[in-house]
Amino acid sequence: MAVLNRIRLDADRINDGRWVTVQVDGEPFEIKTRGYTARYRDAFQRLRMERVREINRKADPGALMVTVDTLPPSIEDLCLGRALADECFLDVRGLLETDDGPEVSKETFRALLLEPEANRLFLQLAQAAAAEVTGDRSALKQANAGNSATVSEPI
Numbered sequence: 113m114a115v116l117n118r119i120r121l122d123a124d125r126i127n128d129g130r131w132v133t134v135q136v137d138g139e140p141f142e143i144k145t146r147g148y149t150a151r152y153r154d155a156f157q158r159l160r161m162e163r164v165r166e167i168n169r170k171a172d173p174g175a176l177m178v179t180v181d182t183l184p185p186s187i188e189d190l191c192l193g194r195a196l197a198d199e200c201f202l203d204v205r206g207l208l209e210t211d212d213g214p215e216v217s218k219e220t221f222r223a224l225l226l227e228p229e230a231n232r233l234f235l236q237l238a239q240a241a242a243a244e245v246t247g248d249r250s251a252l253k254q255a256n257a258g259n260s261a262t263v264s265e266p267i
Contacts, residue, residue: 125245129202132241136233141206143221143238147246149199156195163187189228193235197225200242 126147204221224231
């Protein structure tokens with residue numbers, strides 16, 4: 113039988129954040145992230161609506177209007193990256209810029225999230241880490257199904 117206190121989400125962990133170990137090609141590093149908070153969800157929706165208005169303002173007369181449900185995936189990724197960077201991502205550790213260092217700063221990693229087309233793997237890792245903090249095991253399974261990137265149980 114299911115037990116409510118084992119199912120309930122941990123609001124403190126979601127809001128305060130937690131370190132999550134991720135791996136690329138067997139090389140682990142950690143992302144400190146909040147879960148999917150109300151602020152994240154609101155920011156993501158706001159960004160999507162802004163892009164819809166922007167696209168529709170620039171559309172030719174008679175063109176098919178875009179909605180939040182028909183945003184191009186590349187635009188959706190930009191909104192996702194910005195919302196993750198602004199509302200979820202807190203820090204990174206254990207990721208080197210080159211073989212000889214230095215460690216990637218949180219500012220550099222945040223910038224990676226803002227360029228999802230060039231840095232799709234980092235966007236996916238940050239997304240899976242935030243989902244893990246939220247308690248969404250399906251995102252963890254999806255990340256682990258990839259060939260080279262994995263997210264571990266929280267530390």
